[in-house]
Amino acid sequence: MRLFCLSLAAAGLIAGAANAAPCNANFKVSGVPMLSAMSYRTFEVFPKAKAPAMLQKLAQAVSAEGFDGVRIDKGLSSINAFQETTGSGRIQTLRVVARQQGANVRVDAIFDIQAGQLTDKKIVNEGLCNIINGAR
Template identity: 70%
Template sequence: MVMTAALLLSGAGLAEAASCEANFKVSGVPMVTALSYKTWQEFPKAKSAAVLKNLAQAVAAEGFSGIKVNKELSSVDAFQETTGSGRIQTLRVVARQKGSGVRVDAVFDIQAGQLTTKEVVRTGLCNIIGSAM
């Protein structure tokens, strides 16, 4: 069992947290299948390149490893391994230009048999997304 997101993300304030929290969804069956935690938020009058840099810095500050920034896809990919088992949890954050604003989507996946609480993951993902501006 893994307390994955306990270390995942704690911290700084949220920009428009209610929106990110309201968009939060979980799919999968705990202990049976992989779990996928997803959320998103839009930021008016933003540019994806600037937002992407902030998101990458937030992911790094949260202690993720293997951080890869893909400017062409406007995405940040990272992973963490918190149990010593070698079974990683993955994170992808994408900043898409949408008109004069940016939509930030985040997906955190854990493997079958790993557990965490949705509240911890929601807070962590919204902290990362909140760093966009």
Template identity: 60%
Template sequence: MRPVLIAAVLILSGASAHAASCEANFSVGGVPGLSAMSFRTWQEFPKVTPEAALKRLAQAVAAEGFDGIRTNKELNAIDAVQETTGSGRAQTLRVTARKTKTGTRVDAIFNIQAGQLTSEGVVREGLCKIIAETTP
């Protein structure tokens, strides 16, 4: 009975990690104010093709106020910039949609330059709002 229980726990824990939300997958790298900062998150969407996701994601990026939006259909990637400080130092966003066994995994990376500051909560909310547009 014990090996069955352990196997069930391992299966369930793997399933919950697989279905993790955008918010749960959010991470930050860098030292605020001293180095460039990288904000990352991802989420998987079953039964969604990368091509369908990419079109909706590009619209979501535009709706969030990014400029210079470039969609690379060959790489299933979107690159965009945002300049909100008036300093001329842009922040960059990259969103990718890649095929998985059951659907599409969407990754989003938002980078700010050394000396720039932002709120983790605001970035998490913005990235997850964009990623949520993957599904109709």
């Protein structure tokens, strides 16, 4: 079962410091439910890590969370993927970026859904953090 289950509203279904904080504490949501696209994002900083080495692990975690079309862009140190869970043909997108910051790596995960789609933010938070934790 996919952790990022979405439903269409038309169908009547509703489905200390920033750098040191864990993934759950960095979770943010932007957009207006039903009226605009929604963006769910979080990040975590991994000390003494290398971004290129993390990409494959992150891609495997993305796939394990039920995403399709997983693509690694080594030049951008990013992973792009999508899923379509509603049966409507309208996809939801995921982007994971691993940025080298000195001896540390900051991993950002952004999940976007289209206007008119809803999801449970707790489920998205858990799924994004599962992906980020896959880099360990």
